[in-house]
Amino acid sequence: MKIGFIGGGSMGEAIFSGALAKGLVAPKNVFVSEIREDRCKELIKEHGINAVTDNAFVKTADLDLLFFAVKPQVVTEVMASLKGKVPENITIASIVAGFPIKSIEEYFPKNPIVRIMPNTPLAVGEGMSAYARNEKATKDNVKGIRDILYACGQAVEVKESMLDAVTGLSGSGPAYGFLMIDALADGGVAAGLPRQTAILLAAQTMLGAAKMVLETGKHPDVLRDQVTSPAGTTIAGVRVMEQQGVRGALIDAVMAATECSKNLGK
Incomplete structure (x- = not known):
């Protein structure tokens, strides 16, 4: 070729x-x-x-x-x-x-x-x-x-017709991932971890979560439930994320990037 x-x-x-x-x-x-x-x-x-x-x-x-x-x-x-x-x-x-x-x-x-x-x-x-x-x-x-x-x-x-949505999700998505890794690392630093250790923990955790979704074929909600024990640490963290609108912010980010992609093509 x-x-x-x-x-x-x-x-x-x-x-x-x-x-x-x-x-x-x-x-x-x-x-x-x-x-x-x-x-x-x-x-x-x-x-x-x-x-x-x-x-x-x-x-x-x-x-x-x-x-x-x-x-x-x-x-x-x-x-x-x-x-x-x-x-x-x-x-x-x-x-x-x-x-x-x-x-x-x-x-x-x-x-x-x-x-x-x-x-x-x-x-x-x-x-x-x-x-x-x-x-x-x-x-x-x-x-x-x-x-x-x-x-x-x-x-x-x-x-x-779907490529604008692809742009909003996977095309721009790495930036969303970098932002989340940085924020998680900041949380680790706030909790007492050295910066480089916190970045490593955050990045590898996101990589591992993604591989589990791809390799098991299970819905992300199912995998999340598997690590969310009653009255445990994970549900405490998830509760805060839901209260702060993290899910809605990510949905809105994809939609905003999709609209921007549509405008580029006009």
Whole structure:
């Protein structure tokens, strides 16, 4: 498989480094265009890939997949510059937030297109990605993308109309998790623990709770009840969280981020 990336930022790097780590692609078959020459040198040194400051490889590298990993503010300019230059057999994969498939089709009307919403834990192999495809994208077109996303964590196919909600939940979700870990650690410090010990306890506890949900398949409420003894320490803490509206705040956070994602696409 040969894959290309327009944009050499951290998210694109997380995706192709996951593919490299799993042996899905060889370094010589990864092509990246990045406007900063120093960043190109950094990527070449770190991964042994091809990194250049122009997009000429798109026409000559015989790519299977071409990822667009640029900022929303510049995506129309970048795609316009490549209109008519991307062979029709190349599957277009976009990780640009808020940029719908119909807008991508304006620049690449004959290509299979897959729109992806990943999140930053891709960088440590624990990402959560959701993707939607246009009518031209077959299961074979999507397979390479699925394999790459699974190399970086987990992935699920959804209708494109659901991607704003995905953005509000898993796309922005790591920030909610970091906030909760920081708050739990503050609680530990307030209770007498050293800062680094408190952060370790909080982070590993959240990681363990998440793994229990994924690996047991049990509803979070069931798992919570298993550690909530009558008149015990856990119910005392849960009671305070409910009184302070933590559950409602998290629901509202997802809804607010979802609305923001919708507005980006307008």
